[in-house]
Amino acid sequence: MSYKRILTIQDISCVGQCSLTVALPILSACGHETCILPSAVLSTHTAGFSGFTFHDLTEDIPAIQAHWQKEGIQFEGIYTGYLGSTQQVGYVKNILDTMGTENAVKIVDPAFADNGKLYPIFNDEYVAAMRTLCPSADILLPNITEACFLSGMEYKEAYDERYIKELLAALAVLGCSTIVLTGVGYSPDKTGVVVYQNGEMKYYEHKRISKGCHGTGDVYASAFTGAVLRGKTLFEAAKIAADYTVACIENTQDDPTHWYGVKFETALPKLMELL
Numbered sequence: 697m698s699y700k701r702i703l704t705i706q707d708i709s710c711v712g713q714c715s716l717t718v719a720l721p722i723l724s725a726c727g728h729e730t731c732i733l734p735s736a737v738l739s740t741h742t743a744g745f746s747g748f749t750f751h752d753l754t755e756d757i758p759a760i761q762a763h764w765q766k767e768g769i770q771f772e773g774i775y776t777g778y779l780g781s782t783q784q785v786g787y788v789k790n791i792l793d794t795m796g797t798e799n800a801v802k803i804v805d806p807a808f809a810d811n812g813k814l815y816p817i818f819n820d821e822y823v824a825a826m827r828t829l830c831p832s833a834d835i836l837l838p839n840i841t842e843a844c845f846l847s848g849m850e851y852k853e854a855y856d857e858r859y860i861k862e863l864l865a866a867l868a869v870l871g872c873s874t875i876v877l878t879g880v881g882y883s884p885d886k887t888g889v890v891v892y893q894n895g896e897m898k899y900y901e902h903k904r905i906s907k908g909c910h911g912t913g914d915v916y917a918s919a920f921t922g923a924v925l926r927g928k929t930l931f932e933a934a935k936i937a938a939d940y941t942v943a944c945i946e947n948t949q950d951d952p953t954h955w956y957g958v959k960f961e962t963a964l965p966k967l968m969e970l971l
Contacts, residue, residue, distance in 0.1 A: 700925050701729040701770075703795065705788055706777030706807070706914075708734045712741035713957025714911035715778055719918040723775075725964050726922030726971065731771065733760060733791075736780050742816075743910045744956055752780060757787040761795065770797045775921045777914060778807040780817070782825040792832040801924060804833035804872075805917040806842040812851045813841070831871030835930070837917050839879045843867050856882065857897075864892040876934050878916060889934045900935045905945050911957045916941045919967060926971055936970040943967075 702723055706715045716732055723730040735757075739749040774796055776788055792802050806826050808818045823845045830836060830846070840863070844851040847866035852859060864875055874893045881887035881904055888901035919940045923933035943966045944958040951959075 698927075699727065699729065700772040701731060702773035702775060702921070702925055703731045703733060703771040703791075704775045704777065704918075704921075705733040705735060705779070705791065707736040707738060707780065709738045709741040711739065711956070712743075712745070712911065713960065714741050714914045718911055718914040718957075718960060719775070719777065722915065722918040722960065722964075722967070723922050723925075725967060726919075726926055728773070728922060728925055733757065735778065735784055741910065741956070754781055754784050754787070757784065757791075761787070761791055764795065769795075771795055771800060772797050773801045773803070773921065773925045775803045775805070775917070776829070777805050777917065782822055785822070785825040785829060789829055789832050792829070801835070802833050803835045803837060803917070803921050803924070804829050805837040805913070806846065807913065809841040809845055810839055810913075811841060812844075812853070814845065827870055830867075833872045834874060835924070836867065836872040836875045837920065838867070838875070838877060839913065840877065843875075843877060846870060857899075860890060861897055864890065864897065865895070868892070868895075874930065876920065876930065878913070889938050891930050891934050893930060898931050900931065900938060902938050902942055905942065905949070909945050909948060909958045911960075912941050912945060915944055915958060915960050922967075923971060928971075936967070939970055940967045 704719045708716045720730050734753050736753050737751045779785055843863050849863050849866050877890040880890050886901050887904040891898045916937045920933050920937035923936045943963040944960040947959040947962050948954050
């Protein structure tokens with residue numbers, strides 16, 4: 697296994713098991729040198745906590761990038777998650793376009809919407825900005841809601857395979873032809889992930905756990921990225937990330953006090969086994 701340097705760009709929620717506090721340990725456990733670029737620092741994540749602190753790091757990003765360029769630092773993988781503003785999206789696009797090695801893998805998780813709605817801090821201007829990242833990505837990693845906002849297609853709670861194929865085709869027009877679409881379920885007790893590449897779809901279905909957990913999207917994206925950088929095929933990586941995320945949720949189900957995230961740490965041996 698080659699030792700690769702990957703950069704992940706997203707916020708730090710100091711408590712809450714999401715974003716960088718998930719990405720850094722999972723990517724490191726996959727055997728990669730994991731470098732970080734925080735987009736913001738929060739005392740906790742914003743789902744269920746009140747009175748949290750927030751420090752925006754947008755203005756720090758250009759100086760950090762300039763220092764890296766001066767030192768000749770490049771990355772064999774770049775993975776972006778939650779970004780806090782349209783200005784940050786512009787900075788991150790420049791990093792995607794200039795900071796990777798010749799064969800760098802660039803993965804964009806849009807991380808701005810779910811369940812048919814934008815997250816409260818985002819608007820149509822932000823969605824338009826996120827569209828500009830698509831041509832810079834080798835792999836786009838949206839959920840169905842994000843795919844609908846990016847493509848302009850109508851969001852549906854109930855859908856069939858034809859709808860998903862049309863959605864993916866509309867999304868690919870934006871400039872990224874390889875898409876991993878999460879949260880795709882054709883029956884109430886099942887969900888899964890669709891890998892779309894060169895116009896072809898491949899679906900991995902697994903059980904749906906009714907009680908959702910915050911941060912599972914970050915767990916999935918981090919495990920997927922780690923597996924791809926380990927040399928797994930897209931479908932293998934999608935399957936590994938799905939099975940690992942399910943294990944993380946199952947590890948947390950019997951603890952009602954752990955409502956703010958998943959115990960992904962205790963499932964890391966499972967991820968190692970899957971890899």
